[in-house]
Amino acid sequence: MANNTDRDKAFNNVRAILEDKYEIANDPFFTYITANSDSLLSLMQTLKEQLGINYLSNLTAVDYGEEFEMVYHLYAIPDNGQKLAVKTKIPRNRAELPSVTSIYPTADWQEREVYDLMGILFSGHPNMIRVLLPDDFVGHPLRKDFKKEG
């Protein structure tokens, strides 16, 4: 079980490896790393290989109007105090991002869900089709401008 000293050690560890390339912030719960769509894959690779982060827990998207923000929450199993959140912003008119399924296979269906409900395309995904809505559904409902008729 990790406590505060483990967490601080983990944060310093993350900073030591990543500080020169990525923007890092800290709050009581997570260490936030900001990447852009070009550096996302190499960041994930570094996290897995050098920091031992082998568990991608959650992957989701938020619609902020002009842009979408992708959020990834990652941990290590067995737990070592590291709680990371990777954030990437992408423009609304070019909602594309590389898929991380090659590094974390658990992203498979979670990325399909983001495509289904938010309309963000993931390049390199093995099976980029809708998962929760019927294939002939028009629109991406979780977008803020989605209007339901009837």
Next chain:
Amino acid sequence: MIKTDLYTINIGPQHPSTHGGLHVEAVMDGEIVRDAIVHLGYVHRSVEKIAEARTYTQFIPYASRLDYLATHLPTLGYVQAVEKLMGVEVVERAQYIRVIMAELSRIASHLVFVGSLAIDLGATTGLIYCFRDRERILDMFEMTSGQRLLASYMRVGGVSADLPEEFFPAVQSFIKDMPGMIDEYNGLITGNEILQARCKGIGVLNPDVALAYGVTGPNLRASGIAYDVRKADPYGIYERFDFEIPVGEHGDCMDRLVVRIKEIEQSGNIIRQALEQMPEGEVRGKVSKVLKGEKGKEVYHRIESSKGELGFYLIGNGTENPYRVHVRAPSFVNLMVLPLISRGGKLQDIIANIATLDPVLGESDR
């Protein structure tokens, strides 16, 4: 020369295994499964979009309808996420009540697992026994919250009402009878020859594959990895309790069943400790009637649900409605490994695999 073709059989979405609307397209080569393609979304109720039009407290009943077999667990996860977002402290007595209700929910959910595994494999009596014991837990839920199945008992800052007098003898007698119940399940279900033939060595989930695919909960523990969010990242007051994490060896269907039966025992252990340690006092903290999340503040809170790691990602926008609610559903992620463990097996093993992965379609489709 006789040639065979691959044949596709649809299992579900209307199917007697009551895991909800799960559709598996089994590509068969005779009796051997070549692939099992999973189609979800038959129970997609657009909960995340609805959340943006509700207040934080109004979403609590929707959270309980996510994992409807263990209703206090998703509501607990959600109110704890809201408390993290707003910096609300929970009163002591409510913390203990929450633990008792959460563990009772876990037992109720695992009882449905054992019963539905039995009936899916043809042993109807198993379902009757498990539901008989589950009715005692549902009575306790009804005593405290008024609802048997979908109790919105948790509130931000505490619980909605204190435990009534008649709750304590009921829970004490349930805990006392639990070893007898577990012996009965072991004798009737786990020890049954036919069930063992249909579960031992079937649907083996390799621990590295499980980890790579983000499988959590009893499924991961049955494959040999002892990871439980209650120990790794404790929430509420779980660090005050002394309990074990049962771990399996082979990662087959039998191990997934045995791990859950052992977890029922451990939950009973936790409830006993919580009843002993519970102090007197208020059950609801001083929280303002109108809850507003700070604009731009976000939180991701995870709990150990009966199916695995259940996470809630909340973003506030300065008003009473959340800007975004995302539910990280363990059943959605766990079902990803169904094709992997079914390939090469027989058609009937798909049923055993679905039953032992324990998906709850309400949570997986949201």
Next chain:
Amino acid sequence: MVLNTTATPEKLEDVDQLAKHNIIVTTFEKIWNWGRARSLWPLSYGCNCCPIELMAAGAARFDIARYGYEVFRASPRQADLLLIAGPITVKMAPVVKRVYEQMPSPKWVLAMGNCATSGGPFRDGYSVLPGSDSMFKVDVYVPGCPPRPEALFHGMLELKKKVEQGRY
């Protein structure tokens, strides 16, 4: 067994009406309805929270078998009662329609729970139909979220009265 010769049908449709009421098969209808009402064979269909209360209704404490309704059939070809337990989502709608069409007549539909009745708490979502009566003719509505097993039994007993009286 003689056809009533004093009544003369004016339209083709009237013949059916006469046949229904004037041939001795009317008494058999009563016996058949008596039998049908006491042994409805529900289809095991349900997604969501309501089927869990349905399972509890079938289990030992509430015991649907004492009414004669415990024969849950997996195949729609053998069932005569479609218990719609839970919301009908846009993806599930064609499936339920097909299942309903595969059931032989006479068949009945019981909408169990708020979601099946009107869309329930998910009505303003984008993927739930506003009630199963947007697709079927529903015979009995059982409200509740979820309805207790006793409420379900009340609904089924109302359906039994309806079937017995031939009002379907």
